[in-house]
Amino acid sequence: MRYLITAALPYANGPLHIGHLAGAYLPADIWARFLRLKGHETLFICGSDEHGVAITLRAWQENTSPQAIIDQYHPLLEKSLREVGISLDFYGRTSDPLHHQVAQHFFSTLLTKGWLEKKAVEQFWDPKAQTFLPDRYIIGTCPHCGFEEAYGDQCEKCGTLLSPTELRDPRSRLTGVTPEKRLSEQYYLRLDALQPQVEAFFRTRSWKPNVYPVIQSWLSAGLTPRAITRDLDWGIPVPDLPGKVLYVWFEAPLGYISLTRKWAESQGQPTAWERFWKDPDTRIVHFIGKDNIVFHTLVFPAILLAAGEGYTLPHDVPANEFLNLEGNKLSTSRRWTIDIHEYIAAAPDRIDELRFVLTALMPQTQDRDFTWEEYTSRINNELIATLTNLIHRILSLLWRYGNTHLVKVPDFLLQWRAETAREMAHALFSYDFSKALNTLLGLAQKANKSLTEAAPWHLQADEAQKIVAGYGDLLAAFGTLLEPFLPVHVAPTLRRYLDIQLFTWDRIEDPTPLVRELRLAAPPQPLVKKLSSEELSSLREKLLPTASPPPSTPPPSTPLTIEDFQKVLLKVVTIRAAEKVPKADKLLKLTVEADDGLHTVVSGVAQHYSPESLIGQQAIWVANLPPRTLRGIPSEGMLLFAEGENGTLVRVGPEKTVPPGSIVK
């Protein structure tokens, strides 16, 4: 079987962040690497999406040209992807003349075949910027609540969804001038007429459980004609129609075809692309985020079907959900992101670690949350403690007994390893990347256990050496099993160190010994270094200094009764002692005095207050919370702090000193 793998074309309007990585690029890469190891002919392509109104508007706002914007981001995007080990065979861009040609060809073909229709629509035009405005670039007064800053698509104050024509006193967000309504003729794709074909295609595929319902609901609602042209000067010109360009959603997916053709040209075999697009033995798989599901499962296939030129339809579209950051949606405009290029700059030696964490947290069926706490604990307690520590453990034992070892593998290790490889393959073929990774960790766990039970360190050296050498087979297997997940540093370093090859996946699935002999040239070094709290803080500081979480509008709390409120016992306490909790960068252990004596409270304010500065101060204490153990210290109740800007915490206390234990009511 031959595979063409694509990852969503990143928009050349901003950098990539960890959400993009976890959503599309990382799963696509793991899959591509795995398929290659499985021995399938695999082509993995991607490229920058360089058209669209957001780029035009951005250029206008920054007083530069769209070309300058894409020339800034295109190289950055490619560099970021390459540096996190995304093993693309080709990375191109949609501003390429060949892409224009392909997209225009599709337009003309569809027009000739009668799948397009012309319709006149009224749109807002900004006379100063000389451009049509998308809905969200129009601002005005909400007809429902009177809010004066409502957007053309939605009022952020009352939540009502709007259309720009409903706004009173509409203004352009670009220039502030009043936009004019203009009638404009556009081409529409007759998705309604294509629905039967699209539906037939839909039924021949088995979709991921998070993808299926989305398509289903669109189809049952009935597809409607959709505009594929607009009035802009940046984009792919519509043939014979000056002033109009193709809408990005129409031409960007066609990029998969033109990028494959560019790849073929770069190989000196200009027709090689047809193997991937016109041969039914090729499976085309698009990795995307959930926001792109409709375009890849319905619209793009509709375009290919309409063109009727024998293009292969997508085999699968394994879309992922979204990744959140510390409980809030990722947002480039609010700068609430971890950008890939910034992560690389801050932690150039920890690429595999990021890949590991994002694979473990991959939002495969539902949104997931990335937190720094989880990042640390996954690296230290799973990647290192379970997996790379096992490798280091075996290597250290081997080194102790000599530097050349004949490997005789016990049966159970061969079986475990082969089973693991098979189970991982099964999980990967169903796009369950977290499960594949967990299966791998399970192997390490079993091996850790059996090694502990065998306890070779209690045995005579020659006997011990034999036992440990048996685990050498596992090391050889890890050199391959880790490759799809940790290809930047861990897997290649291990292979280089032991001078072992990258095996085929089938070879790993076969329970026969992989190597006869292992040589260690130098004392082993840990493959991954433990993440210290200092390193973590510096990483956080580098990556989030400018970011602020979206304004945390406190949830409109359910109405509280006075009885409910009286359940909370608040007292003023005096802080008598304070010390840092060892090995916790946030926690302070505080001893507070109330009317009934001293209490211990562990509080997460170490990054905002030094212990000394708190001693003698008063604070408000929630007295009737059940005790909870933090870092082994029983903590009674909690102290109240106000959350200021950028998450700073500020102590809340009485205006004047009062006796400890005074009730707050």
Added chain:
RNA sequence: GGCGAGAUAGCUCAGUAGGUAAGAGCGCAGGAUUCAUAACCCUGAGGUCGCGGGUUCGAUUCCCGCUCUCGCCA
């Protein structure tokens, strides 16, 4: 407003084609161990499987209603 998804241990999640004591990892408590990056190994505590009804000998699992969260669409 319509549609969809989710609600399971302190946290992040798996699972049950309805059936003897509901699982993992992390965290927590204790133990064992020292080859290993205070890592590994063992034991334990902790869950009326969102709420209310129904079907059934039996429901966390099926059906209906409700609440909350998220998303998509208009």
